[in-house]
Amino acid sequence: MAKLIYATLTSLDGYLEDREGSFTWAMPDEEVHGYVNELERGIGTYLYGRRLYETMKVWEQIYHQPEQNSVMQEYAEIWHGTDKVVFSATLESVNTERTRLERTFDPEAIRTLKAGSSMDISVGGANLAAHALRAGLVDEIHMFLSPIVVGGGKAMLPPNYATRLELLGQRAFGNGVVHLHYTVSSAG
Secondary structure, three states, X not given: OOOEEEEXXXXXXXEEEOOOOOOHHHOOOHXXXXXXXXXXXXEEEEXXXXXXXXXXXXHHHHHXXXXXXXXXXXXXXXXXXXXXXXXXXXXXXXXXXXXXXXXXXXXXXXXXXXXXXXXXXXXXXXXXXXXXXXXOOOOEEEEEEEOOOOOOXXXXXXXXXXXXXXXXXXXXXXXXXXXXXXXXXXXX
């Protein structure tokens, strides 16, 4: 059975975006990006909310522009070759390859997807991840903590969400980013 993984870049105080909606402070350098690429190789399907999908679909363009640096091109190839499911009630259509649109998040459909997948599944976007976390679907969390405190914005974890985590691994990078890898005890 596949694992559902929530992986994200976050500020030290737990925000994906600052108060202005920016996350430029979280852009990975080549070392961190290369490490993320290695983690992404085991993903067979990305689950996205609308906003994250609209941010991530730039990788489709980068895939068709091979003049990018090797780490970015490598990620574009990984992203292009992975199935994507976008959950949105407002998005009219999706325009990237290997992508389908779903109107609602159905926890039972995700459990079925996990049971039938040979590769792991990634959930992205704070709102969509909140649904998956509250439904007990997330098996692992990968946090890439950036060495910055932004003081507010969009939180990585939903309010009033509580669970126990077990540390599986950690790694510090030269730019001050720290990767923390946890298993979620309530997943199932």
